[in-house]
Amino acid sequence: MSTTNSPRDAGGTTLPASAPATAPAVTVPDVAPAGSGSAGRPGAPAGNGQRGPAGNGRRRAPAALRALASVWRLWFFAALIVAWWLASASSSSPYFPPLSEILHRLVDLWITGDSKKDLVPSLEHFAIGYAMAGAIGVVGGALLWYFRHVRDAITPLLYFVYVIPSAAILPAIIAVLGIGNGMKIAIIVLASVWPTLLNTVDGMRGVDPLQLDTARVLHMSPLRTVRSVVLPAALPQIMAGLRNSLQISIIMMVVSELVASTSGIGFFILDAQQRFAITDMWTGIIVLAVVGSLLTLVFVAVERLVLGWYIGARAVEGKR
Amino acid sequence: MTTSRGGVATDREPTARGSGPVLSVESLRKVYNAGRADEREAIADVSFEVEAGEFVCIVGPSGAGKTTLLRCLSGLLPLTSGTALFEGAAMQRVPEQVGVVFQDYSRSLFPWLSISRNIAVPLKVRKVDRQARERRVREVLTAVGLGDVGKRYPWQLSGGMQQRVAIARALAYQPDLLFMDEPFASVDAQTRFDLEDLILRVRDEYGVTIVLVTHDIDEAVYLADRVIVLSPAPSQVKEIVAVDLAKPRSQAVTRSDERFTALRQHLLELVTAS
Known part of the structure; x- marks a missing residue:
């Protein structure tokens, strides 16, 4: 699940004393670029401590969980690589060498090599x-x-x-x-x-x-x-x-x-x-x-x- | 019925503070696409004056050229003929001491700027230094009943709050004259009442002259010192109705006043009569 657009503390709307009671509570979307909790960014509720009437008190998932969630989105990509790895493991075709061999060569050439x-x-x-x-x-x-x-x-x-x-x-x-x-x-x-x-x-x-x-x-x-x-x-x-x-x-x-x-x-x-x-x-x-x-x-x-x-x-x- | 045709109403409360009208409109005419096949006359002949401190509402049937008139008056559209003088001078562009509030707050506020920075735009244009800007932004935010929302963005606020921000932005540079084009048409009824009271309070606090276009007759009667009734397009002034309701007005008391009902009835007949 992506947490990027989840309403972040929907109750964070500050309502001035004279604001109409019927004013809809504003959900504050999370638009933080890097998803970190930096102060003063658009999504941060302007706080005088007042809470709007419709707060559901929902908080964002902790950072570790969100990181896990974004990794999880790559599951299909990962599955394809595993499939490639397995399917090519015993390959003797000169055009499709085993992935393990390609990766070894990649390290030799591009990481340790010139x-x-x-x-x-x-x-x-x-x-x-x-x-x-x-x-x-x-x-x-x-x-x-x-x-x-x-x-x-x-x-x-x-x-x-x-x-x-x-x-x-x-x-x-x-x-x-x-x-x-x-x-x-x-x-x-x-x-x-x-x-x-x-x-x-x-x-x-x-x-x-x-x-x-x-x-x-x-x-x-x-x-x-x-x-x-x-x-x-x-x-x-x-x-x-x-x-x-x-x-x-x-x-x-x-x-x-x-x-x-x-x-x-x-x-x-x-x-x-x-x-x-x-x-x-x-x-x-x-x-x-x-x-x-x-x-x-x-x-x-x-x-x-x-x-x-x-x-x-x-x-x-x-x-x- | 206390009415008077044409220019100056005679039986209006003496609200003028300066000398001479703030706004004086003489035989204003506006033709779109003049000289072309799709030529359309929006405004035929409109004349009226607005005194300092006055609250004037312009009503008329839909398509009566109300918005066109306001755009001409505020210097956004060139007139075809006639004159519109602001404090005695012809309007070439939007005059410095004129503010405009549009109906569509969600489009007129800049979504890429925070509330504070939206309100500070006209101050920046006038090269007000940063400290004075911040002070002024806080002042007008308080004046429109918004507290600590400066760091937030327009799209994070409700419609009513956004329109309050738009009003605050117009007030930021203390205009003498405020034009409002159906400012409360896009908010719910309760918010509308609140904003109506807000604008009356702001008028008293800032001593600003207000010309407000609306299609809502109740709103016009509730807010105005005088109501200008336009005919269907090409518009002319049908009648100028002085609103002799007690001030300060309040939603509960004023709207249940017999006089309110009578004025409302009269205006309704004027607007709906073809």
Whole structure:
């Protein structure tokens, strides 16, 4: 069971003396990013000690239990690995070596060995490329949102470029930029900038007009309106775009190393396959999966941090 | 019936403190999509004045352009013709000393900001320093009957509490004139009574002039010094009704007053007559 959305101390609503007796008790959802009990976070009840009428006194499960619960969610994943382990244990197929053998090799190559050096250039390209794509996407999207006429002129072109499979522009980029690091970063940026850009434009266009009216009523300057209203209001969609861009960045990081490259994890996998070192090849794929998962986990953690309000508001909406 | 047509009602309580009306509206006209095929005249000709400290309610049948009128008055929509003067000056944008409270509190409060920070927004815009901001936020939260909710988020509060926060935010920078667009239409009946009394109390405490749009005639009679009745769109002022009920008002006493019933009856006839 996931405890993430359980009402946390539903009786924690503080009702002022003059509040109507019929006011619904507010359930305070737990939106803490890391689930730890830090003070002053959104889910913490503002305490003057008063308790609302509808308290059911339910407390959150202790931390250890919650940790166990999140591990339990991985049961199917674990079961698959066990099945793989058992099914491949006596395998003599050169293409599907026993999992135990792959893992041994993985430790030899990637933990005690030197192959981890292959990760460095890959992650460097990814970090630079993804950061650039994110920045260009958000800033460019905001500019396109602001300059409506430019947007109207450019949008059809954007969608036209967006549908080109990223790998298809790789030859063109190699032709222009050669096969160095610049090419690899460029392909990551070019392929992954679109989801963020388009989501930023869309998210900003979708800002509730009443919130913009409110900004005017409160005399916010245009710049403050963008920074304090449009950007946060569009943030849920911007983050969705950034997440999509993240996946594409990881894909393009590998793809760029499959062509005319002598380093990086993509090169490692391709090279192992060509040397017929199938076990090595599998270790590369597993490392890539682990790296991708870790990057996604980091992203989700950041998302929970900056969109805590959104996740919380959605949870409340769902209960109404 | 104590009524007067057009501009200034003559038999109203002397509540004015300054000289000249706070708000003066002259032949206001609003046409949407002017000159296009889907041209629609929302407001034909509306004139009235609001004196300092007055509480004026605007009622009318649904679709009478009440919200359009309020948006024009508060500087959110340009007028097609006519004038709307706030403290003698034409409104280009929303004037500094005007506050607006919208019906839809859940959309007008920023869900990504805590209650305190929501209320502090207009103060930050006016470059009030942090200490003064915090003091002011505490003050207005107390004024609207909310205690220690500053650290919480709008979506963690009930509807009535959220609207209190919206009122607190509008009061934070001490406006001279407060526009309210059906502010209590989205809350339950009991909360509504509480909020009505709250706004009357706040009016007395802060000496703020209030123009409130509502479709609820009882509410208009209960709250207002004068009620402006609009005709169906394109709207005109049908009549301005002075409400000569005793003050301070209370839900139990005022609403059972014979005068209340008579005024209510009269307004109902005005609004429903086509």
